[in-house]
Amino acid sequence: MAGKGEETRERILDRAQAMILECGYAGVSIDKLIQSLGLTKGAFFHHFRNKNDLARSLIRRYADQGLELFSDNLARAKKLTDDPLQQFLVLIGLYEEIFEDLTEPYPGCLLASYVYELQQFDEQTRAIINEEFVLSRAELSKLIGEIMTIHPPCRDVDPVSxxxxxxxxxxxxxxxxxxxxxxxxxxxxxxxxxxxxxxxxTRSDV
Amino acid sequence: MAGKGEETRERILDRAQAMILECGYAGVSIDKLIQSLGLTKGAFFHHFRNKNDLARSLIRRYADQGLELFSDNLARAKKLTDDPLQQFLVLIGLYEEIFEDLTEPYPGCLLASYVYELQQFDEQTRAIINEEFVLSRAELSKLIGEIMTIHPPCRDVDPVSxxxxxxxxxxxxxxxxxxxxxxxxxxxxxxxxxxxxxxxxTRSDV
DNA sequence: TAGATTGCATACCATTCGGTATGTTTTTAA
DNA sequence: TTAAAAACATACCGAATGGTATGCAATCTA
Structure with a gap:
């Protein structure tokens, strides 16, 4: 069983993320957060040591979900075709699908939100943000590197960029x-x- | 003459922008801001009615500077060549030049910073942000439209996107x-x- | 040169902030 | 069934927050 506590914790994280993407981390006070959830400070500080703990848990969860989504999509793409280029194109298409049904703008990337108030967070939290980009970059550039060995690019490009x-x-x-x-x-x-x-x-001329 | 008051006001705006790009708008208190400038509250509230007035003045200045830079670069590009495509390519090159000498990462776009805490700002401030993107989009898509009439694109693309x-x-x-x-x-x-x-x-095949 | 305006400093205020201490209820496990 | 641990609620605290009221020196103007 998930446990009622874990459920409340997730509710706090969900609402906090939504509010942070609209008001920023410093703009979301614990009071406003728990009030919008119908909870009290006792509930919040039972699940999180302090506000920075919330920030860290939140970005950890978001980063993990992002990397998991990437892995899933890449695995699906790899099953559909053997050619690395087609794998990448399918991968992009899978991300397109996610945003196809949205009627409202995507609420935003929590990493980006944090990046624009980086100094608010401790070293550990900042490391998680950096790590997410570094890992994504590594996996992606590896795939692009495979593409380049098979399909010579028509311009001099490097896989990392x-x-x-x-x-x-x-x-x-x-x-x-x-x-x-x-x-x-x-x-x-x-x-x-x-x-x-x-x-x-797909064209090696010019 | 610039006036000593206007100079102080600009100093406040400059420092506020730098701090906001690192800590976010809500993360920069008036106390911290004036302390880092060696000023007092009297000085701040002499130049700005309240914190939201600072926010509005700041984004107004940033948006104006951005549009002015764009106009300048576009004018320079138009003087260098008559072909709209080449004008655009030169324009991009002029922006490249700006970032070529940077040894540290660009501190960030104030518009983006605001966008990730949009609900912190009043309607007027949000309108300035929207306006900046709308105007830039209009000018750019107009130029791209000119390009398309002369150089048929090899793929079906629309100038706005x-x-x-x-x-x-x-x-x-x-x-x-x-x-x-x-x-x-x-x-x-x-x-x-x-x-x-x-x-x-530049390629009309495929 | 008198008066008014500008430019800033000091002191203070009500509210909100993150956080703690201490309950009370609910759930879990022996 | 009962003890204990988990899941919350209540009340409170010091510090930080945005903002005001007032004072005063410098500068501009008539």
């Missing part, structure tokens, strides 16, 4: 999507990225 | 740059975007 480009698409699109209040920006930018990958690796 | 892509590159790259503490990510992503534009508009 191309991997960064994939993550950058999300981060950039989320910000535009939030400020312009348009849900489909993320998909459009993902499609552009996919087109770019295609153009780079 | 391509314009969004340009802004998105900055926003995404800044986040990666800050979290990974690497200064050259922005340039690399700008180069990728430029390559994408080249590939889209």
């Amino acid at each position: 191309l991997a960064d480009g994939f993550m950058s698409v999300f981060e950039g699109a989320f910000i535009l999507s939030k400020s312009l209040d348009e849900a489909d920006i993320t998909i459009q930018q993902l499609r552009h990225y996919k087109t770019y990958i295609e153009l780079i690796f | 391509l314009a969004d892509g340009f802004m998105s590159v900055f926003e995404g790259a800044f986040i990666l740059s800050k979290s990974l503490d690497e200064a050259d990510i922005t340039i690399q992503q700008l180069r990728h975007y430029k390559t994408y534009i080249e590939l889209i508009f």
Whole structure:
């Protein structure tokens, strides 16, 4: 069984994440958080030592979910085709699917939210953020490296910056999507990225 | 003459922007801000009605500077060549130049910082953010539209999402740059975007 | 040069903040 | 069934917060 305590803890994390993506970490007080959940301080401090503990648990969960989603999508892509290039294109398509059904803008990336108030967090929390990007970059650039050995790119590109480009698409699109209040920006930018990958690796002239 | 008051006001704005990009708007208290400047509350509240007034003045200044930089760069590009495609490529190159000399990561985009705590700000402040993206998008998509009439793209792309892509590159790259503490990510992503534009508009096959 | 305005400092205030101490109820396990 | 541990609630605290009221010296203006 999940346990009622664990359920409450998850409820706190969910609500905290939603509120942080709208008001920022420093902008979400523990009072406001628990009030919006109908809880009290006793409940909060039973599940978290302090506010920084909440921040760390939250970004840990978000980073783990992100890496898990990536692994799942990559595994699915690898089952569908053997060619690394097609694997990557399928992988991008799988991410597109996630954002296809959204009618409202994606609430945002918690990592990005933290990055824009980095000094609010302790070293451990900052390390989690860094780690997530480093791991994603490593896995992605490895795949792109495989692509390059089979499909010579028509321009001189390095796999690491191309991997960064994939993550950058999300981060950039989320910000535009939030400020312009348009849900489909993320998909459009993902499609552009996919087109770019295609153009780079499917023609060896120019 | 600039006036001593206006000079102090600018000092406050400069320091506030730097601190907000590191701690977020809610994370920067007026006390910390004025203390880091060696000023007092009297000084702050002489120049700003309240904290929200600071926020509005700050984003107004940042947005104006951004649009001005864009206009300047576009004007320079238009003087250098008559072809809209080349104008855009030169424009991107001019932005590259700005980030070429940076040894540390760009401190970040104030608009993005605000976007991740949007609910902290009043309607007027949020409107400025929206306006900046809308205006940039309009100017850019207009130029890209001109490109498309002369250079038929090899893929079916729309100018608005391509314009969004340009802004998105900055926003995404800044986040990666800050979290990974690497200064050259922005340039690399700008180069990728430029390559994408080249590939889209210089090949009419596939 | 008198008066008014600007530019800033000092002192203070009500509220909110993160956090603690101490309960009380509910659930779990022997 | 009962003890204990978990899951919450209540009440409180010092510090930090945004903001105000007031004072005063410098500067500008008539």
